[in-house]
Amino acid sequence: MLGRLSSATNQNKRAIIAMSGGVDSSVAAALLSQQSSYTVQPVFMRNWDTRDEYTHSTPGGVKGCEWEIDYANAKAVCTHLNLPQPQLVDLSSEYWLRVFSPSLDIWRNGQTPNPDIACNRHIKFDALAHKVLKGDDDVLVTGHYAQVDTLTGTLSRAVDRNKDQSYYLSAVNKNILNRVLLPLGSLHKQHTRFLAHSLNLPNANRDESMGICFIGERRHFGSWLDDYIHTKKGLFITPHGHSLGEHNGLHHYTIGQKARIGGVPKKLYVAAKKGNDVVVVDSPQHNLLKCKTIITHADINWLVSMDHLPNTPFEATAQVRHRQLESRCTVQVEHDHLMVTYQHFEMAVAPGQTCAIYMGDVCIASATIDKTISVDGILH
Incomplete structure (x- = not known):
């Protein structure tokens, strides 16, 4: 199932498995430990702590325990699989400087960043890799659904096209890819979940995580960003420049989303941003979109x-x-x-x-x- 992972020539080589506390990385760790002769070393990245937000937002409602819950899940899985406890690697400073802060600049400019892609490029497959890959034969293993040819460093889609995550890895530096193993690239998500249950993993029933790591699935994302970005109001305008009302900042809107404007009953959609104004149209199939x-x-x-x-x-x-x-x-x-x-x-x-x-x-x-x-x- 894991191809070159099962080769006897891998004996005494280290496989550093990035554990998130979720099902995918847990199954990847299980497959790695059972079907390869690598020495498996789990690690857990701390990229964000909601307690850091106290310096940027008003106190209240911030529990600051999300990463700790994930870490506890990862440790429980490692205990169940008789693997070493995952090493905690704190990359929160690197994440702030290389992912979050640059993303804020993009939002300020009225554009829409993808922090998850930036995280893979700058954190997981760069900062983390440099910290944990010590020997020349060490490899980094993750639970991504994509395929990498370790001989050529070629990145390809996963077998499960619906789950394929090669898009999220498309900005990763090619030079690291020949030291990356992705055990789930040949599996369908349904089979991964089946393996989690058949292996009696303690997190087998855990829901799939969604959303940006520092936000998760919180609502009112734009309002959360208001704590970091100075709100500069502007106008909603039609393609012909007619004003329809005031908006609360460009970072609240992205191309294609619905724009709710007080006093305007019909559905409108964000088509473009012009200066500090948001251009809206009355059809999701408008030519501007x-x-x-x-x-x-x-x-x-x-x-x-x-x-x-x-x-x-x-x-x-x-x-x-x-x-x-x-x-x-x-x-x-x-x-x-x-x-x-x-x-x-x-x-x-x-x-x-x-x-x-x-x-x-x-x-x-x-x-x-x-x-x-x-x-x-x-x-x-």
Whole structure:
């Protein structure tokens, strides 16, 4: 099931398994311990503590125990599997500086960041890897649903297309991927849950975690951000510039979401941001929401050698959200950025998000979306 993991040549090599307290990483640890000759060392990352929020928000309602609950679950699983107790690795400072603070800057600019992608790039597969991978043969193991060829460092989609998380890994530096093992890449989520029950894991019935790690599934996300971002009010406007009312800050809105405006009974949708104003339209299928072309920032993360790519422009597929069906496109490399033009169009593409490029099931590159052009040729 784990392919090269079961090779006898792996004896005495260390596999550092990143435990989250959830089912996926727990099953990955179980498979690793049972079917390989690696010496397994669990670790647990602390990236965020809600008690830190006291310095930014008014006290009250902050329990500060979320990571401790996750850590307790991870320790219980390790005890059950006769593994060493997970080493606690505190990366909260690195997370604040390399993920959270840059994300705040993106929200302030009216764009929509993806902190989970940034966390994988800068924390789990960089800061953590540098702390725990000591020997040349050490490998980092996670519970992600994706596949990595450790000989070539090639990142591919998981077998379970609905669960595939290669999009979340698309910004990870290629140089680390040949030291990464993803045991769940060949499994379907349903089978992972079955294994958790068959192994009697203490967290087998735990719900799947969702949401950004420092927010989880809290409601009123925009209001929470108000504690960190100075609110600069602006106007809701129509595409023709007619004012419909006042909004409470660009960070409350992302492209495609519903915009609730007092005194306006009909449904409206965020189509663009113009200066400090939010452009709204009356249909989720409005042409302003139909993105024809994406222009990225210069932060291209190539996951394959440029020598293996056809001359540009080349045909590929693009994905801008998790669990989104990829769309056919043409990719043009222009100086230090990508221009991705859809064969048809993609709905509600938000600047600040990540655009991952695929050829077949292989992720070849990713970059942050800077601007978009609608099917009507309007630049946002």
